[in-house]
Amino acid sequence: MQPVYFLPKENFPAFLEALKGLGSVYAPVKVSKQSYSFKAVEKASEIAFEALRTILPPKKFFYPPSETLISYDDGRILEYQEEPEFKVIFGVHPCDLAGLGIMDTIFEDGPADSHYVRRRRMSMLVGLSCMPDKHCFCQSMGTDCPEKGYDIFLTDIEDGYFLQSQSTMGGAFLDGSGMTGILERAREAHKDRYKEFWIRRKDAFSIGFAPDNLRATMDMEWDNPVWEELGNRCLSCGNCTPVCPTCYCFDLVDVASLSGDSGERRREWDSCQFTGFAQVAGDFNFRPGPVDRLKFWYRHKLHGFDDAYGFKTCVGCGRCTVSCPSGIDDIVAVVNILQSSKKAENKSDAT
Amino acid sequence: MQPENIALKTPYLPVKGTIRSIQPMAADNYLFDITESTGSLASCKPGQFVELWVPGVGECPISVCSGRVGESIQLMVRRAGRVTSALFQLEEGDWVGLRGPYGQGFPMHEFKGRNLCMVAGGLGVAPIRSVWQYALDHREDFGKLILIYGMRHTTDILFRQELKFLLRRRDIDIFIGAEEVMGPELPPIAAQLGRVTDMLRLADISPDYCVAVCGPPVMYKYVIEGLKKKGVPDAQIWLSLERHMKCGIGKCGHCFIGGKFNCKAGPVFALPEIKHAPEAIECANGEY
Ligand SMILES: Cc1cc2nc3c(=O)[nH]c(=O)nc-3n(C[C@H](O)[C@H](O)[C@H](O)COP(=O)(O)OP(=O)(O)OC[C@H]3O[C@@H](n4cnc5c(N)ncnc54)[C@H](O)[C@@H]3O)c2cc1C
Ligand code: SF4
Ligand code: SF4
Ligand code: FES
Numbered sequence: 001m002q003p004v005y006f007l008p009k010e011n012f013p014a015f016l017e018a019l020k021g022l023g024s025v026y027a028p029v030k031v032s033k034q035s036y037s038f039k040a041v042e043k044a045s046e047i048a049f050e051a052l053r054t055i056l057p058p059k060k061f062f063y064p065p066s067e068t069l070i071s072y073d074d075g076r077i078l079e080y081q082e083e084p085e086f087k088v089i090f091g092v093h094p095c096d097l098a099g100l101g102i103m104d105t106i107f108e109d110g111p112a113d114s115h116y117v118r119r120r121r122m123s124m125l126v127g128l129s130c131m132p133d134k135h136c137f138c139q140s141m142g143t144d145c146p147e148k149g150y151d152i153f154l155t156d157i158e159d160g161y162f163l164q165s166q167s168t169m170g171g172a173f174l175d176g177s178g179m180t181g182i183l184e185r186a187r188e189a190h191k192d193r194y195k196e197f198w199i200r201r202k203d204a205f206s207i208g209f210a211p212d213n214l215r216a217t218m219d220m221e222w223d224n225p226v227w228e229e230l231g232n233r234c235l236s237c238g239n240c241t242p243v244c245p246t247c248y249c250f251d252l253v254d255v256a257s258l259s260g261d262s263g264e265r266r267r268e269w270d271s272c273q274f275t276g277f278a279q280v281a282g283d284f285n286f287r288p289g290p291v292d293r294l295k296f297w298y299r300h301k302l303h304g305f306d307d308a309y310g311f312k313t314c315v316g317c318g319r320c321t322v323s324c325p326s327g328i329d330d331i332v333a334v335v336n337i338l339q340s341s342k343k344a345e346n347k348s349d350a351t
Numbered sequence: 352m353q354p355e356n357i358a359l360k361t362p363y364l365p366v367k368g369t370i371r372s373i374q375p376m377a378a379d380n381y382l383f384d385i386t387e388s389t390g391s392l393a394s395c396k397p398g399q400f401v402e403l404w405v406p407g408v409g410e411c412p413i414s415v416c417s418g419r420v421g422e423s424i425q426l427m428v429r430r431a432g433r434v435t436s437a438l439f440q441l442e443e444g445d446w447v448g449l450r451g452p453y454g455q456g457f458p459m460h461e462f463k464g465r466n467l468c469m470v471a472g473g474l475g476v477a478p479i480r481s482v483w484q485y486a487l488d489h490r491e492d493f494g495k496l497i498l499i500y501g502m503r504h505t506t507d508i509l510f511r512q513e514l515k516f517l518l519r520r521r522d523i524d525i526f527i528g529a530e531e532v533m534g535p536e537l538p539p540i541a542a543q544l545g546r547v548t549d550m551l552r553l554a555d556i557s558p559d560y561c562v563a564v565c566g567p568p569v570m571y572k573y574v575i576e577g578l579k580k581k582g583v584p585d586a587q588i589w590l591s592l593e594r595h596m597k598c599g600i601g602k603c604g605h606c607f608i609g610g611k612f613n614c615k616a617g618p619v620f621a622l623p624e625i626k627h628a629p630e631a632i633e634c635a636n637g638e639y
Contacts, residue, residue: 069361069363070361070363070364070365072406075367075446077364077365077366077367077406077448079360079361079364080361081361106601106602107602109601111362111600112359112362113362113602114359114360114361114362115361117359118359222629248602248604249603249604249605250597250598250602250603250604251597251603252363252409252410252597252598252603253409254406254407254408254409256406256407256408260407263406263407265363265404267603270597270603270604270605272604276595277595277605278594278595278605279595280568280593280594280595281429281431281432281593282431282567282568284567284568284569284593286568286594286630287630292630295629296607296630299629300607303610304607304610305610306610307609307610307611308610308611308612308616
C-alpha cells in the first residue's frame, strides 16, 4: 500500500510552495459571484476551495479551444509542436478526474494525438474532495470515488487533508524530502475521519437515478414524446458541449496567410449540437433537427462509448444542466422520465 | 521531461503528393492521379480512404478508387463545396497533402473463394471500382462476379472507357442503369433505364453471394430490401457508409455512428454490426 499522509491546513501554503517548485500551479479561482475558473495561482488565498464546478473543466489545459497542429510554408509541411511547460492542476474533483481519464483514453488511442498527450504527460493532477450540490450526480455515473486518474488526492478532514498518491510522480513527491515538516504520517484518527467523510458524502447526494440498463432504457424510449418536447426547446446554441469534461469533438480549419504560400492548420472545439455537424455532401443530414442532435448527445453521454471503449461519457458534473439556457440538459430529470415511463407502460401492459 | 515525448509525432501531418494528371469524367467529376514518393499509401486496400488536403482551404475524405496503389493513387472527386472546388482549380504539377490510408475497407479476404456482387450508386462507384479492380486482378480467387452501377442521369456515368472494356469480358456480369436520359442519346455503352433496385431484380444473385455496396445514404434501405428478397443473409452484406469526417483517426467525433467511429471501425460494415444503430441506415431526409 502507498503510504498515506496528513497535511494540517496551516501547512497548506508550504505545500503549495512545494507544488510551485514543479511548475505553474492552476486552481479554481472565484471569477464572479457564482462562477469559478481554473487559473494560475501564486498564493493559497487565491484558491477557491469551496468551488464545485468551474465554468470550463480542466480539459482546456491539454486540449485548448483552438490550437495549431501543422504549418506549411513555400511547399514544405511542418509539424507544429510547442514544448509544453510543466503544469500542476490543483483542486480537481472526482468527476473531472474521471473526465480527464476519458479524454486520455480517446486521445491516447492509436494513432495517439501527440498534441494532447505531450501536454498531458507534462502535468500533475492534484485532486480535492467535495460535497455535492443539487446538480451533482457523479454517484449515479459511478465516478464519485476516485480510484485512479490522480497523482495526489486530498480529502478534506476538517483541520487538515488526508493525502493519497497514486502515480509514481505523486508518490515520489509526497515521500520526498521536500515534504519534511509539511506532512505527517496519517494516524488511525485521520484514517477514521477519512472513512467518515466518504460515508457522509455518499449520503449527501440529493439527486440521481439507477444507472443499470441505461442502454436498454435509451433504446426502448427512443420514441418517447419527451424528446420532441425537449427538441422544440433546444436552441442549438452548443453551450452544453464546451463545458462538458468529456466533450472532445473538433473541427479542423486552414488559416492561410495573405500571400497564400504559407499558413496553418488549426483545430477548434466543435459541437454536435450545431446543424451541419453530421451533414454530408448532397445535403444529407443524419441529424437534421435539434431533437435528433439532442437525442444523439444524450445517447452518447449515457452509453455511447460502451462499444468503442466500454465506458459512459457522462461523469455527472452537472455543468450542462447549469449552462443550458433552455433548462433541458437535465440528465437526471430526463433519465427519471425515461425510466418511469417504462414502469407506467409495464403497468398498462399488465391490466 | 519524459523522453518518450520526443518520439511522439503528430498524426495530422500529411505527406506531399503531386498531381500527375487530371481527367474530366463527367460534369464536376474529375479523376485525379496523384504521385506520392514516400510510399505511405502503398498499403491502400479497396474501400479505404485518404484525407486529401488543399493547402489553405482544408481537407476532405476521398475514397481510394484504384485496386492497385503504387507510387500513384487515383481519386475520383466530385465538386461539392469549398475544398473540392479549390481542388478543381489546381493543375497538373501542383501539390496537395494526403493522409492515410484510413478505415477498414472491404474484407477482400472474406470475399475470396465466393461469388461477389458489387453495387454502386452514383459516386459510390469510386470505392467500388477499387473492389472490381482488385477482384479482376486476382480473378482466380473469386467465384462469379456481378457489378451493378446505377446513376441519376445517363450523362453522370464515370469510368465509361473502363466499363466498355469490362462489358466485353465474360467473367463479370455488368448492369449499368440510369434513372433518366439526358442529352441526345444513351451513352454509347450498354445501359438501361432504371434504378439500382431494378437491376438488382434482374441480376442472378443467389443467397450464397457476398455483396459490397456503396452509394448515397438514401439508397441503402432499398438495396438491403432487394437483397433480402434474393435470400442473401445480412452477414454477407457489406456497406460503405458516408459520414462527415474531419480527422479520419477516431478523434474529432464527426463520423460517430451508433457506438463506433465510422472512420476507424468503418467506413465498411457488415450489416449485422450496424443494423440496430439509430441513424446508420435510415436517412431522415430524402426518398430514393
Ligand atoms: C469515407 C468517405 C469517402 C468519400 N469518398 C469520396 C470520393 O471518392 N469522391 C468524392 O468526390 N467525395 C467523396 N466523399 C465525400 C466528400 O468527402 C465530400 O463531398 C467533401 O468532404 C465535401 O467537401 P467540400 O469542402 O468540397 O464541401 P463543403 O463546402 O465543406 O460542403 C459541401 C457538403 O459536403 C459536406 N461535407 C463537408 N465536409 C465533409 C466531410 N469532411 N465529410 C463528409 N461530408 C462533408 C458538407 O456538410 C456539405 O453538405 C467521401 C466521403 C467519405 C466520408
Ligand atoms: S454530460 Fe453534463 S453532467 Fe455529464 S459530464 Fe458532461 S457536462 Fe457533466
Ligand atoms: S441542450 Fe441547451 S445548451 Fe445544449 S444546444 Fe440545446 S439549448 Fe443549447
Ligand atoms: S473522422 Fe474524426 S472521429 Fe472519425
